[in-house]
Amino acid sequence: MIQENIIQFETVFGTAPDFLAQAPGRLEILGNHTDYNEGFVLSMAVDRRTQISFKKIEGNRCQVFSPMMSDGVREFELDAISTPLPSKDWTNYVRGIVTELQKRDHKVGAFQALITSDIPLSAGMSSSASLEMALVTGIDTLFGFDLSTQEKAQVGQACENDYIGANTGLMDQLTSLSGKDGEMVVSEYRNISISHTPLPSELSFVVINSNVAHDLSQEYNERRQQCEDAVATIQKEHPEVQALRDVNLELLEAAKPSLAEYDHKRALHVVGENDRVHQAQSFLSAADYDAFGKLLFASHESSRLNFENSCPELDTLVEIAAASPLCLGARLSGGGFGGISIHLVRSTDAEAYCDHAIAAYTKATGKDTTAFICRSAQGAGIESYASASL
Ligand code: GLA
Numbered sequence: 593m594i595q596e597n598i599i600q601f602e603t604v605f606g607t608a609p610d611f612l613a614q615a616p617g618r619l620e621i622l623g624n625h626t627d628y629n630e631g632f633v634l635s636m637a638v639d640r641r642t643q644i645s646f647k648k649i650e651g652n653r654c655q656v657f658s659p660m661m662s663d664g665v666r667e668f669e670l671d672a673i674s675t676p677l678p679s680k681d682w683t684n685y686v687r688g689i690v691t692e693l694q695k696r697d698h699k700v701g702a703f704q705a706l707i708t709s710d711i712p713l714s715a716g717m718s719s720s721a722s723l724e725m726a727l728v729t730g731i732d733t734l735f736g737f738d739l740s741t742q743e744k745a746q747v748g749q750a751c752e753n754d755y756i757g758a759n760t761g762l763m764d765q766l767t768s769l770s771g772k773d774g775e776m777v778v779s780e781y782r783n784i785s786i787s788h789t790p791l792p793s794e795l796s797f798v799v800i801n802s803n804v805a806h807d808l809s810q811e812y813n814e815r816r817q818q819c820e821d822a823v824a825t826i827q828k829e830h831p832e833v834q835a836l837r838d839v840n841l842e843l844l845e846a847a848k849p850s851l852a853e854y855d856h857k858r859a860l861h862v863v864g865e866n867d868r869v870h871q872a873q874s875f876l877s878a879a880d881y882d883a884f885g886k887l888l889f890a891s892h893e894s895s896r897l898n899f900e901n902s903c904p905e906l907d908t909l910v911e912i913a914a915a916s917p918l919c920l921g922a923r924l925s926g927g928g929f930g931g932i933s934i935h936l937v938r939s940t941d942a943e944a945y946c947d948h949a950i951a952a953y954t955k956a957t958g959k960d961t962t963a964f965i966c967r968s969a970q971g972a973g974i975e976s977y978a979s980a981s982l
Contacts, residue, residue: 601645601706609645613730615972616641617711618767627761630782630835632869636968637771642709642726658707688755714805716931721764724748771971796942802905804930822855861899885920892923901928909933918945
Protein backbone atom coordinates (compact mmCIF):
# COMPACT_ATOMS: atom_id res chain seq x y z
CA MET A 593 0.00 0.00 0.00
CA ILE A 594 2.81 2.45 0.81
CA GLN A 595 4.46 2.00 -2.55
CA GLU A 596 1.16 2.27 -4.41
CA ASN A 597 0.41 5.53 -2.66
CA ILE A 598 3.84 6.95 -3.52
CA ILE A 599 3.63 5.86 -7.16
CA GLN A 600 0.23 7.53 -7.44
CA PHE A 601 1.67 10.71 -5.92
CA GLU A 602 4.38 10.74 -8.56
CA THR A 603 1.85 10.17 -11.34
CA VAL A 604 -0.55 12.88 -10.14
CA PHE A 605 1.95 15.57 -9.11
CA GLY A 606 4.87 14.63 -11.39
CA THR A 607 7.38 14.69 -8.55
CA ALA A 608 8.39 12.53 -5.58
CA PRO A 609 6.84 13.13 -2.15
CA ASP A 610 8.99 14.09 0.85
CA PHE A 611 7.57 11.27 3.00
CA LEU A 612 4.45 9.31 3.83
CA ALA A 613 2.41 9.70 7.03
CA GLN A 614 -0.01 7.04 8.21
CA ALA A 615 -2.64 6.72 10.92
CA PRO A 616 -4.76 3.65 11.75
CA GLY A 617 -8.49 3.28 12.25
CA ARG A 618 -9.66 1.95 15.60
CA LEU A 619 -12.05 -0.45 17.26
CA GLU A 620 -13.83 0.64 20.39
CA ILE A 621 -13.85 -2.53 22.52
CA LEU A 622 -15.72 -1.21 25.59
CA GLY A 623 -16.51 2.25 26.95
CA ASN A 624 -19.22 3.47 24.60
CA HIS A 625 -19.92 7.22 24.76
CA THR A 626 -17.76 7.51 27.86
CA ASP A 627 -15.01 9.75 26.46
CA TYR A 628 -16.95 13.05 26.50
CA ASN A 629 -18.23 12.05 29.95
CA GLU A 630 -14.62 12.09 31.24
CA GLY A 631 -14.70 8.30 31.60
CA PHE A 632 -12.75 5.25 30.49
CA VAL A 633 -12.34 3.41 27.17
CA LEU A 634 -10.78 0.14 26.07
CA SER A 635 -9.95 0.38 22.37
CA MET A 636 -7.32 -0.63 19.84
CA ALA A 637 -5.70 0.75 16.73
CA VAL A 638 -6.11 -1.66 13.81
CA ASP A 639 -4.22 -2.86 10.77
CA ARG A 640 -6.27 -0.64 8.43
CA ARG A 641 -5.07 2.87 7.90
CA THR A 642 -5.05 6.17 6.06
CA GLN A 643 -1.81 6.88 4.23
CA ILE A 644 -0.83 10.30 2.96
CA SER A 645 2.27 11.14 0.97
CA PHE A 646 3.27 14.76 1.42
CA LYS A 647 5.47 17.30 -0.33
CA LYS A 648 6.19 20.81 0.89
CA ILE A 649 5.79 23.38 -1.91
CA GLU A 650 6.26 27.12 -2.37
CA GLY A 651 3.40 29.61 -2.23
CA ASN A 652 0.02 29.72 -0.59
CA ARG A 653 -1.98 27.10 -2.47
CA CYS A 654 -2.37 23.48 -1.26
CA GLN A 655 -3.21 20.63 -3.61
CA VAL A 656 -4.84 17.43 -2.37
CA PHE A 657 -5.86 14.34 -4.28
CA SER A 658 -7.59 11.14 -3.26
CA PRO A 659 -8.10 8.37 -5.82
CA MET A 660 -11.03 7.23 -3.66
CA MET A 661 -13.03 10.39 -4.39
CA SER A 662 -12.66 10.67 -8.18
CA ASP A 663 -12.93 14.45 -8.12
CA GLY A 664 -9.45 15.25 -9.37
CA VAL A 665 -6.85 17.44 -7.71
CA ARG A 666 -8.54 19.78 -5.22
CA GLU A 667 -6.92 23.08 -4.35
CA PHE A 668 -7.33 25.68 -1.63
CA GLU A 669 -5.61 28.89 -0.53
CA LEU A 670 -4.20 28.75 2.98
CA ASP A 671 -5.76 32.10 3.89
CA ALA A 672 -9.24 31.35 2.53
CA ILE A 673 -10.42 28.27 4.42
CA SER A 674 -11.88 29.52 7.68
CA THR A 675 -15.39 28.52 6.54
CA PRO A 676 -16.14 24.89 5.56
CA LEU A 677 -17.42 24.07 2.08
CA PRO A 678 -21.10 23.06 1.92
CA SER A 679 -22.46 19.53 1.27
CA LYS A 680 -20.08 17.52 3.43
CA ASP A 681 -17.20 18.05 0.99
CA TRP A 682 -14.44 15.60 1.96
CA THR A 683 -11.71 18.26 1.69
CA ASN A 684 -13.30 19.91 4.75
CA TYR A 685 -11.24 17.47 6.83
CA VAL A 686 -8.04 18.85 5.30
CA ARG A 687 -9.24 22.46 5.47
CA GLY A 688 -10.45 21.88 9.06
CA ILE A 689 -7.13 20.46 10.27
CA VAL A 690 -5.17 23.29 8.66
CA THR A 691 -7.60 25.87 10.10
CA GLU A 692 -7.35 24.42 13.62
CA LEU A 693 -3.54 24.43 13.42
CA GLN A 694 -3.62 28.05 12.20
CA LYS A 695 -5.94 28.98 15.09
CA ARG A 696 -3.24 27.65 17.42
CA ASP A 697 -0.67 29.91 15.72
CA HIS A 698 1.12 27.15 13.81
CA LYS A 699 2.33 28.50 10.48
CA VAL A 700 1.18 25.88 8.01
CA GLY A 701 2.80 26.32 4.59
CA ALA A 702 1.68 24.97 1.23
CA PHE A 703 1.81 21.27 0.47
CA GLN A 704 0.71 18.58 -1.94
CA ALA A 705 -0.89 15.47 -0.47
CA LEU A 706 -2.16 12.19 -1.88
CA ILE A 707 -4.57 10.30 0.37
CA THR A 708 -5.46 6.59 0.32
CA SER A 709 -7.16 4.42 2.94
CA ASP A 710 -8.44 0.89 3.46
CA ILE A 711 -10.74 1.75 6.37
CA PRO A 712 -14.44 1.30 5.58
CA LEU A 713 -16.03 4.77 5.38
CA SER A 714 -18.90 5.85 7.67
CA ALA A 715 -18.71 2.52 9.47
CA GLY A 716 -17.63 3.46 13.00
CA MET A 717 -13.97 2.51 12.53
CA SER A 718 -12.82 6.14 12.65
CA SER A 719 -11.93 6.63 9.02
CA SER A 720 -12.26 10.39 9.63
CA ALA A 721 -10.15 10.47 12.79
CA SER A 722 -7.49 8.44 11.03
CA LEU A 723 -7.52 10.93 8.12
CA GLU A 724 -7.20 13.77 10.64
CA MET A 725 -4.34 12.08 12.51
CA ALA A 726 -2.45 11.23 9.32
CA LEU A 727 -2.86 14.88 8.26
CA VAL A 728 -1.73 16.30 11.63
CA THR A 729 1.19 13.87 11.83
CA GLY A 730 2.32 14.72 8.31
CA ILE A 731 1.85 18.50 8.59
CA ASP A 732 3.58 18.48 12.00
CA THR A 733 6.61 16.77 10.44
CA LEU A 734 6.55 18.89 7.28
CA PHE A 735 6.69 22.20 9.17
CA GLY A 736 8.48 21.08 12.36
CA PHE A 737 5.82 22.02 14.95
CA ASP A 738 6.72 19.17 17.32
CA LEU A 739 3.17 18.73 18.65
CA SER A 740 2.49 16.42 21.60
CA THR A 741 0.15 13.44 21.25
CA GLN A 742 -2.53 15.27 23.21
CA GLU A 743 -2.27 18.40 21.03
CA LYS A 744 -2.51 16.35 17.84
CA ALA A 745 -5.62 14.57 19.14
CA GLN A 746 -7.17 17.87 20.23
CA VAL A 747 -6.58 19.46 16.82
CA GLY A 748 -8.51 16.52 15.30
CA GLN A 749 -11.29 16.84 17.85
CA ALA A 750 -11.54 20.61 17.22
CA CYS A 751 -11.77 19.90 13.49
CA GLU A 752 -14.75 17.55 14.16
CA ASN A 753 -16.45 19.84 16.70
CA ASP A 754 -15.89 23.28 15.18
CA TYR A 755 -15.42 22.65 11.47
CA ILE A 756 -17.35 19.47 10.63
CA GLY A 757 -20.08 19.98 13.27
CA ALA A 758 -19.93 16.62 15.10
CA ASN A 759 -19.59 17.12 18.85
CA THR A 760 -17.42 14.02 19.28
CA GLY A 761 -14.94 13.18 22.05
CA LEU A 762 -11.21 12.50 21.90
CA MET A 763 -11.10 8.71 21.88
CA ASP A 764 -10.84 8.06 18.13
CA GLN A 765 -7.91 10.42 17.64
CA LEU A 766 -6.13 9.33 20.83
CA THR A 767 -6.42 5.64 19.92
CA SER A 768 -5.22 6.26 16.37
CA LEU A 769 -2.12 7.99 17.77
CA SER A 770 -1.40 5.64 20.70
CA GLY A 771 -1.98 2.15 19.30
CA LYS A 772 0.63 -0.55 19.87
CA ASP A 773 1.13 -3.76 17.99
CA GLY A 774 -0.39 -6.63 20.03
CA GLU A 775 -1.86 -4.30 22.64
CA MET A 776 -5.13 -2.59 23.42
CA VAL A 777 -5.32 1.03 24.58
CA VAL A 778 -6.84 1.90 27.96
CA SER A 779 -7.66 5.60 28.04
CA GLU A 780 -9.07 7.99 30.59
CA TYR A 781 -10.60 11.36 29.72
CA ARG A 782 -10.34 13.62 32.77
CA ASN A 783 -6.56 13.85 32.83
CA ILE A 784 -6.28 12.36 29.33
CA SER A 785 -4.05 9.46 30.25
CA ILE A 786 -3.18 6.33 28.30
CA SER A 787 -1.93 2.88 29.21
CA HIS A 788 -1.82 -0.39 27.30
CA THR A 789 -2.97 -3.92 28.01
CA PRO A 790 -2.00 -6.93 25.89
CA LEU A 791 -4.47 -8.43 23.45
CA PRO A 792 -3.82 -12.14 24.12
CA SER A 793 -2.81 -13.93 20.93
CA GLU A 794 -5.54 -16.52 21.60
CA LEU A 795 -8.14 -13.82 20.97
CA SER A 796 -9.18 -12.07 17.75
CA PHE A 797 -11.76 -9.49 16.84
CA VAL A 798 -13.92 -10.11 13.80
CA VAL A 799 -15.51 -6.96 12.37
CA ILE A 800 -18.87 -7.30 10.63
CA ASN A 801 -20.36 -4.30 8.90
CA SER A 802 -24.10 -3.68 9.22
CA ASN A 803 -23.70 -1.63 6.03
CA VAL A 804 -25.97 0.97 7.59
CA ALA A 805 -24.03 4.21 7.14
CA HIS A 806 -23.83 6.08 10.40
CA ASP A 807 -23.93 9.85 10.49
CA LEU A 808 -22.84 11.14 13.85
CA SER A 809 -23.70 14.79 13.52
CA GLN A 810 -27.32 14.71 14.74
CA GLU A 811 -28.23 11.91 17.11
CA TYR A 812 -24.74 11.87 18.58
CA ASN A 813 -25.00 15.53 19.58
CA GLU A 814 -28.47 14.86 21.05
CA ARG A 815 -27.20 11.95 23.19
CA ARG A 816 -24.29 14.04 24.39
CA GLN A 817 -26.69 16.80 25.43
CA GLN A 818 -28.81 14.28 27.37
CA CYS A 819 -25.70 13.13 29.28
CA GLU A 820 -24.93 16.75 30.12
CA ASP A 821 -28.54 17.34 31.20
CA ALA A 822 -28.32 14.31 33.52
CA VAL A 823 -25.17 15.76 35.12
CA ALA A 824 -26.84 19.18 35.56
CA THR A 825 -29.77 17.57 37.39
CA ILE A 826 -27.58 15.36 39.60
CA GLN A 827 -25.36 18.36 40.46
CA LYS A 828 -28.26 20.10 42.20
CA GLU A 829 -28.04 17.51 45.02
CA HIS A 830 -24.40 16.54 44.48
CA PRO A 831 -22.34 19.59 43.50
CA GLU A 832 -19.16 17.47 43.60
CA VAL A 833 -20.29 15.65 40.43
CA GLN A 834 -18.46 17.18 37.46
CA ALA A 835 -19.28 14.59 34.83
CA LEU A 836 -20.93 11.15 34.58
CA ARG A 837 -17.49 9.77 35.40
CA ASP A 838 -18.23 10.76 39.03
CA VAL A 839 -21.56 8.93 39.17
CA ASN A 840 -21.91 5.31 40.31
CA LEU A 841 -24.95 3.09 40.02
CA GLU A 842 -26.09 3.73 43.58
CA LEU A 843 -25.98 7.50 43.18
CA LEU A 844 -27.72 7.27 39.80
CA GLU A 845 -30.56 5.16 41.17
CA ALA A 846 -30.99 7.55 44.11
CA ALA A 847 -31.22 10.44 41.63
CA LYS A 848 -33.63 8.63 39.31
CA PRO A 849 -36.84 10.33 40.54
CA SER A 850 -35.45 13.77 39.67
CA LEU A 851 -34.08 12.77 36.24
CA ALA A 852 -35.94 12.91 32.93
CA GLU A 853 -36.50 9.33 31.75
CA TYR A 854 -34.18 9.70 28.73
CA ASP A 855 -31.43 11.36 30.71
CA HIS A 856 -31.53 8.53 33.26
CA LYS A 857 -31.29 5.85 30.55
CA ARG A 858 -28.36 7.57 28.83
CA ALA A 859 -26.55 7.97 32.15
CA LEU A 860 -27.20 4.33 33.06
CA HIS A 861 -25.42 3.27 29.86
CA VAL A 862 -22.39 5.47 30.49
CA VAL A 863 -22.05 4.44 34.16
CA GLY A 864 -22.30 0.77 33.14
CA GLU A 865 -19.73 1.20 30.36
CA ASN A 866 -17.17 2.73 32.74
CA ASP A 867 -17.66 -0.27 35.06
CA ARG A 868 -17.30 -2.69 32.18
CA VAL A 869 -13.96 -1.16 31.13
CA HIS A 870 -12.62 -1.78 34.65
CA GLN A 871 -14.05 -5.30 34.84
CA ALA A 872 -12.59 -6.13 31.42
CA GLN A 873 -9.09 -5.39 32.63
CA SER A 874 -9.52 -7.77 35.61
CA PHE A 875 -10.98 -10.52 33.42
CA LEU A 876 -8.18 -10.13 30.87
CA SER A 877 -5.50 -10.33 33.58
CA ALA A 878 -7.15 -13.50 34.89
CA ALA A 879 -7.37 -14.90 31.32
CA ASP A 880 -11.15 -15.27 31.87
CA TYR A 881 -12.07 -14.69 28.24
CA ASP A 882 -15.63 -15.97 28.58
CA ALA A 883 -16.34 -13.32 31.21
CA PHE A 884 -14.66 -10.67 29.01
CA GLY A 885 -16.90 -11.71 26.11
CA LYS A 886 -20.03 -11.45 28.26
CA LEU A 887 -19.16 -7.81 28.95
CA LEU A 888 -19.40 -7.15 25.20
CA PHE A 889 -22.88 -8.67 25.07
CA ALA A 890 -23.90 -6.65 28.14
CA SER A 891 -22.59 -3.48 26.52
CA HIS A 892 -24.64 -4.09 23.39
CA GLU A 893 -27.77 -4.78 25.41
CA SER A 894 -27.28 -1.49 27.22
CA SER A 895 -26.77 0.32 23.90
CA ARG A 896 -29.96 -1.22 22.59
CA LEU A 897 -32.14 -0.50 25.60
CA ASN A 898 -30.59 2.47 27.40
CA PHE A 899 -28.57 4.55 24.96
CA GLU A 900 -30.73 3.54 21.99
CA ASN A 901 -27.83 3.82 19.56
CA SER A 902 -28.24 0.39 17.93
CA CYS A 903 -30.31 -0.52 14.86
CA PRO A 904 -32.08 -3.74 13.74
CA GLU A 905 -29.14 -4.83 11.52
CA LEU A 906 -26.65 -4.51 14.41
CA ASP A 907 -29.04 -6.34 16.74
CA THR A 908 -29.31 -9.20 14.23
CA LEU A 909 -25.51 -9.45 14.03
CA VAL A 910 -25.26 -9.62 17.82
CA GLU A 911 -28.06 -12.22 17.97
CA ILE A 912 -26.10 -14.34 15.47
CA ALA A 913 -23.06 -14.03 17.74
CA ALA A 914 -25.02 -15.00 20.85
CA ALA A 915 -26.37 -18.11 19.09
CA SER A 916 -22.93 -19.29 17.94
CA PRO A 917 -20.67 -21.39 20.18
CA LEU A 918 -17.71 -19.85 18.29
CA CYS A 919 -18.32 -16.32 19.55
CA LEU A 920 -17.46 -15.15 23.09
CA GLY A 921 -19.10 -11.72 22.84
CA ALA A 922 -20.23 -9.06 20.39
CA ARG A 923 -21.46 -5.48 20.33
CA LEU A 924 -21.74 -2.40 18.20
CA SER A 925 -18.55 -0.36 18.20
CA GLY A 926 -18.15 3.41 17.99
CA GLY A 927 -20.89 6.02 17.86
CA GLY A 928 -23.59 3.53 16.81
CA PHE A 929 -26.78 4.13 14.79
CA GLY A 930 -25.30 1.77 12.17
CA GLY A 931 -21.73 0.95 11.26
CA ILE A 932 -19.79 -2.06 12.43
CA SER A 933 -20.17 -4.72 15.08
CA ILE A 934 -17.19 -6.39 16.73
CA HIS A 935 -17.15 -10.10 17.58
CA LEU A 936 -14.67 -11.61 20.05
CA VAL A 937 -13.57 -15.11 19.05
CA ARG A 938 -10.72 -17.49 19.77
CA SER A 939 -8.11 -16.88 17.07
CA THR A 940 -8.35 -20.49 15.91
CA ASP A 941 -12.09 -20.01 15.24
CA ALA A 942 -11.85 -16.62 13.50
CA GLU A 943 -11.99 -17.74 9.85
CA ALA A 944 -14.79 -20.25 10.46
CA TYR A 945 -16.75 -17.65 12.40
CA CYS A 946 -16.48 -15.09 9.55
CA ASP A 947 -17.98 -17.63 7.11
CA HIS A 948 -20.68 -18.65 9.55
CA ALA A 949 -21.71 -15.08 10.44
CA ILE A 950 -21.87 -13.89 6.81
CA ALA A 951 -24.08 -16.85 5.84
CA ALA A 952 -26.30 -16.47 8.92
CA TYR A 953 -26.74 -12.73 8.30
CA THR A 954 -27.73 -13.24 4.67
CA LYS A 955 -30.15 -15.97 5.71
CA ALA A 956 -31.73 -13.78 8.40
CA THR A 957 -31.99 -10.54 6.41
CA GLY A 958 -31.56 -11.34 2.72
CA LYS A 959 -28.75 -8.75 2.69
CA ASP A 960 -25.02 -9.14 2.07
CA THR A 961 -22.36 -8.18 4.55
CA THR A 962 -18.61 -8.24 4.89
CA ALA A 963 -16.55 -9.70 7.73
CA PHE A 964 -12.83 -9.40 8.37
CA ILE A 965 -10.37 -10.09 11.16
CA CYS A 966 -8.72 -7.03 12.70
CA ARG A 967 -5.31 -7.13 14.34
CA SER A 968 -4.11 -4.54 16.80
CA ALA A 969 -1.50 -2.25 15.30
CA GLN A 970 0.93 0.58 15.88
CA GLY A 971 -0.40 4.14 16.07
CA ALA A 972 0.19 7.04 13.67
CA GLY A 973 3.65 7.82 12.40
CA ILE A 974 5.91 8.71 9.53
CA GLU A 975 6.16 5.42 7.76
CA SER A 976 8.72 5.97 5.08
CA TYR A 977 10.87 8.70 3.63
CA ALA A 978 10.29 8.15 -0.04
CA SER A 979 12.40 8.84 -3.05
CA ALA A 980 11.56 8.93 -6.72
CA SER A 981 13.36 5.63 -7.16
CA LEU A 982 10.99 3.70 -4.84
C1 GLA B 1 -17.54 8.25 18.10
C2 GLA B 1 -16.86 9.48 18.66
C3 GLA B 1 -16.04 9.15 19.90
C4 GLA B 1 -16.86 8.38 20.92
C5 GLA B 1 -17.62 7.22 20.25
C6 GLA B 1 -18.61 6.56 21.17
O1 GLA B 1 -16.59 7.34 17.65
O2 GLA B 1 -16.04 10.07 17.68
O3 GLA B 1 -15.51 10.33 20.45
O4 GLA B 1 -17.70 9.24 21.63
O5 GLA B 1 -18.33 7.65 19.10
O6 GLA B 1 -17.96 5.96 22.24
